[in-house]
Amino acid sequence: MIRFENVGLRYGMGPEILRDVSFSIPQRSFQFLSGPSGAGKTSLLRLLFLSLKPTRGLINVFGRDRTSISRADLPLFRRRIGIVFQDFRLLDHMTTYENVGLPLRVRGRSEASYRGDVIELLKWVGLGDRMHAMPPVLSGGEKQRVAIARALIEQPEILLADEPTGNVDPPLARRLLRLFIELNRLGTAVVIATHDLALMEQVDARRMILSDGRLDIHD
Incomplete structure (x- = not known):
């Protein structure tokens, strides 16, 4: 490729x-x-x-x-091509759910069209119970998994x-x-x-x- x-x-x-x-x-x-x-x-x-x-x-x-x-x-x-940066690059004013869905939102997708995909992906990386948490309260490992989920949401x-x-x-x-x-x-x-x-x-x-x-x- x-x-x-x-x-x-x-x-x-x-x-x-x-x-x-x-x-x-x-x-x-x-x-x-x-x-x-x-x-x-x-x-x-x-x-x-x-x-x-x-x-x-x-x-x-x-x-x-x-x-x-x-x-x-x-x-x-x-x-x-999805990428997970070493410094995560999460937006602190957005929830875990919002950070992961951001790439699709930027593309003009409606939330209704991607909400299920974001929730399923967060469950897959073990963050189903942290969807509404903000990055400042997440551990380093949780932030890493949010970054991975965000990189995967567009199915690279x-x-x-x-x-x-x-x-x-x-x-x-x-x-x-x-x-x-x-x-x-x-x-x-x-x-x-x-x-x-x-x-x-x-x-x-x-x-x-x-x-x-x-x-x-x-x-």
């Missing part, structure tokens, strides 16, 4: 953050993206989410060259997660991992950026390791 060929990225006139990165994200695949802090994991996720353009190289997204996708068409492609074909277990204890990390595995079983391709080796050892999945701007792949 997404293919990188010899992709390079630099910010301004600085050195290349990513160099000659080549890989693909097949349908229904599951992969971990790892590497030391500052290796470029978040930058690579931003390229996957189409919020950055590469400095050089080819990125093909759902059969289209990245350079041929206009700014007006970008939202259509991003709806097919690919889910990107940036350090999704970085702020939770090991039991909750395992629970979140089970959610990602179940999501993958249902047909969504999953890319998890993490430095948690114990987490990666729990799943037989491809590992993409960034180091010094280059990517090594271990199937």
